[in-house]
Structures are given as structure tokens and as C-alpha cells.
Amino acid sequence: xxxxxxxxxxxxxxxxxxxxxxxxxxxxxxxxxxxxxxxxxxxxxxxxxxxxxxxxxxxxxxxxxxxxxxxxxxxxxxxxxxxxxxxxxxxxxxxxxxxxxxxxxxxxxxxx
Amino acid sequence: xxxxxxxxxxxxxxxxxxxxxxxxxxxxxxxxxxxxxxxxxxxxxxxxxxxxxxxxxxxxxxxxxxxxxxxxxxxxxxxxxxxxxxxxxxxxxxxxxxxxxxxxxxxxxxxxxxxxxxxxxxxxxxxxxxxxxxxxxxxxxxxxxxxxxxxxxxxxxxxxxxxxxxxxxxxxxxxxxxxxxxxxxxxxxxxxxxxxxxxxxxxxxxxxxxxxxxxxxxxxxxxxxxxxxxxxxxxxxxxxxxxxxxxxxxxxx
Numbered sequence: 001x002x003x004x005x006x007x008x009x010x011x012x013x014x015x016x017x018x019x020x021x022x023x024x025x026x027x028x029x030x031x032x033x034x035x036x037x038x039x040x041x042x043x044x045x046x047x048x049x050x051x052x053x054x055x056x057x058x059x060x061x062x063x064x065x066x067x068x069x070x071x072x073x074x075x076x077x078x079x080x081x082x083x084x085x086x087x088x089x090x091x092x093x094x095x096x097x098x099x100x101x102x103x104x105x106x107x108x109x110x111x112x
Numbered sequence: 113x114x115x116x117x118x119x120x121x122x123x124x125x126x127x128x129x130x131x132x133x134x135x136x137x138x139x140x141x142x143x144x145x146x147x148x149x150x151x152x153x154x155x156x157x158x159x160x161x162x163x164x165x166x167x168x169x170x171x172x173x174x175x176x177x178x179x180x181x182x183x184x185x186x187x188x189x190x191x192x193x194x195x196x197x198x199x200x201x202x203x204x205x206x207x208x209x210x211x212x213x214x215x216x217x218x219x220x221x222x223x224x225x226x227x228x229x230x231x232x233x234x235x236x237x238x239x240x241x242x243x244x245x246x247x248x249x250x251x252x253x254x255x256x257x258x259x260x261x262x263x264x265x266x267x268x269x270x271x272x273x274x275x276x277x278x279x280x281x282x283x284x285x286x287x288x289x290x291x292x293x294x295x296x297x298x299x300x301x302x303x304x305x306x307x308x309x310x311x312x313x314x315x316x317x318x319x320x321x322x323x324x325x326x327x328x329x330x331x332x333x334x335x336x337x338x339x340x341x342x343x344x345x346x347x348x349x350x351x352x353x354x355x356x357x358x359x360x361x362x363x364x365x
Contacts, residue, residue, distance in 0.1 A: 017178070019200075019354065023302075024202040025360040029216075031117060033204060084264065088260030
């Protein structure tokens with residue numbers, strides 16, 4: 001026994017679940033439930049163990065530093081980017097035609 | 113007795129009689145030991161109405177039940193750890209009765225016994241490293257008016273910068289893992305936890321477990337403190353001592 005206080009109460013649920021569900025020795029008992037078959041657990045575990053390389057696939061993109069970007073807003077951002085590309089094409093085309101590039105303030109503003 | 117089963121928490125070296133008196137586990141059931149002389153198993157008698165296959169499948173879907181049960185399971189394993197070398201079992205390891213549990217104990221393979229021996233006098237410490245708060249501020253600068261072509265160049269540069277930031281974070285985590293592993297007898301990496309779960313301001317870049325010799329825990333903690341001073345407040349989170357969950361199974365990697 002050590003004199004250190006037990007961290008049992010302060011351990012986060014994520015830390016505890018990560019260990020008791022995913023680590024620990026597996027001995028086949030008589031009552032068998034595949035923990036990974038559980039729908040809720042599957043979701044939970046995915047949340048727990050999102051790896052850096054999987055994060056992008058899952059649309060987490062944490063390095064974007066934009067936690068508020070929801071899926072709907074993401075679509076908007078993509079659409080916005082596609083529009084910008086089109087604008088850029090038109091701009092360079094009008095350059096070649098010797099015309100003044102037109103640019104409205106709207107085009108250069110970052111998506112909301 | 114057909115409506116009960118034996119819930120197993122951990123394999124341990126034999127524990128003194130009465131050492132677990134008063135301890136309660138899952139479903140608040142009293143904890144006792146099944147002992148074969150060389151090894152012991154911490155167990156409780158549980159009701160099949162709650163821990164039978166169908167009930168268990170439903171209960172595991174209930175986050176409240178899952179949290180309560182996971183913490184109770186963990187508390188028993190910790191109690192074992194305070195008494196002797198303890199090999200934690202995965203949540204919901206259930207045998208039909210004590211005889212069946214005893215049979216499992218007899219049939220433990222060589223690898224498991226070696227694993228238990230490797231845990232003598234050692235404890236698990238968890239370490240999480242979070243990304244630094246600076247960097248990646250670039251995208252906000254885009255409020256300035258840019259032409260479409262300039263915007264695209266800028267956008268490309270931002271994406272590259274983010275890729276580099278992610279690469280640097282991975283390299284940094286690798287280096288930190290190796291550095292601290294130097295103070296431990298074994299080390300494992302878990303996948304970093306999602307930011308939505310940690311609730312931290314910064315993403316987790318390293319989620320590791322270290323098996324540390326009890327006599328070297330102070331040295332290990334000093335090494336972690338040093339990292340903490342280098343990285344600043346909140347960048348490093350140390351948890352432990354944990355029962356050796358992360359070292360209970362043979363490393364598949």
C-alpha cells in the first residue's frame with residue numbers, strides 16, 4: 001500500500017472506459033457479449049479512440065481549430081470554395097482578354 | 113442458484129483472508145476471492161437478471177449503467193492492486209458459477225502467468241500530451257480582401273501549413289513517448305482521445321501508458337514534471353497509479 005491518494009474518483013470516465021473496455025486480460029467466460037457489437041459502445045469507442053490520422057476521415061480536422069464548424073457549415077464552406085475557384089478562373093480569363101478584373105467585396109470575405 | 117453467475121474482476125497473487133471484507137463491486141455485490149493456492153481471482157456473485165447475456169447487452173447500451181459498472185469494476189481492481197500484484201480482466205467477464213471460474217484459473221496459460229510475474233512491483237501511469245496552444249492562427253487572417261487567385265494560393269499554403277503542424281505534432285508525440293519510456297520498464301500507446309470527449313482546449317497528441325518500477329516512480333514523475341515545465345500549464349496530464357490494464361495482455365504490435 002502506498003500513501004498516495006487513490007485517483008479513482010478523479011479518473012475521467014473516458015480514461016476508465018478506455019481501460020476496462022479496451023484493455024485488460026480477455027478470458028472467455030460462459031456469458032459472452034462482444035463488447036464491440038454494442039451499438040452505443042461502438043460509437044463511444046470510436047469517440048474515445050479517434051486517431052490523428054483517422055480524424056480527418058471522420059471530419060474532425062482538429063488542426064482547423066474551428067470546433068464550431070458543423071457539417072452543414074462545412075458544406076457551405078466547400079461550396080464557397082468552389083465558387084472562389086470559378087471566380088479565379090473568370091478573373092484570369094478576363095486578364096487574358098485585357099479587361100479589368102472585377103472584384104466585389106463579397107468574394108474575398110471568409111465564409112461565415 | 114441457477115439465476116446467479118460469477119463475475120470476475122482480476123487475477124491476483126493470493127490475498128490475505130478477510131482483506132476484502134466490506135468491499136463491494138458491480139451491482140454493489142460483496143467481493144470475495146476464489147483461491148487455488150498459487151493464484152486468486154476476485155469475484156462477486158451477480159444476478160443473471162442484470163448480467164445474463166440479454167440483460168447485459170441491453171445494460172451496456174445504457175451509459176449510466178455502463179459508467180457505474182465500469183467504475184465499480186475499476187474500484188475492485190484497484191483494491192486488489194493495493195494488496196498484491198493484480199492482472200485486471202476486461203469488463204463483463206462472467207462465468208456461470210464458482211466452479212467454472214476456478215476452472216478458468218487452473219487453465220491460465222504460461223503467457224498469462226509470465227505476464228503476472230512481469231507486473232510484480234510495478235504500476236501503470238497514464239500520460240496525455242496536448243498540442244501547444246499557439247500556431248494555426250493563420251486562417252483568421254483571411255478577412256483581408258484578396259483576389260480569387262491570391263485566395264487560392266493562400267488557401268493552399270494554409271492547408272500545407274496544417275499538414276506540417278499535424279506532422280510536427282506526431283513527431284513530437286513520438287519523441288516524448290520515447291523519452292518517458294526511458295524511465296519505465298514497458299510502455300504502450302493508446303489512440304488519442306477525441307477532443308469532444310476530453311473537453312480540452314487543445315487536441316490530444318499522445319495518450320500513453322507506462323509500466324513503472326515502484327522504486328522508480330519518483331524518478332518517472334520528475335521526468336514528467338520536467339516535460340510539464342517545458343510545455344506549460346495543461347499540456348501534460350499524468351494519471352495514476354492505475355492497475356496495469358494496459359499491460360495485462362500481450363502486446364499485439
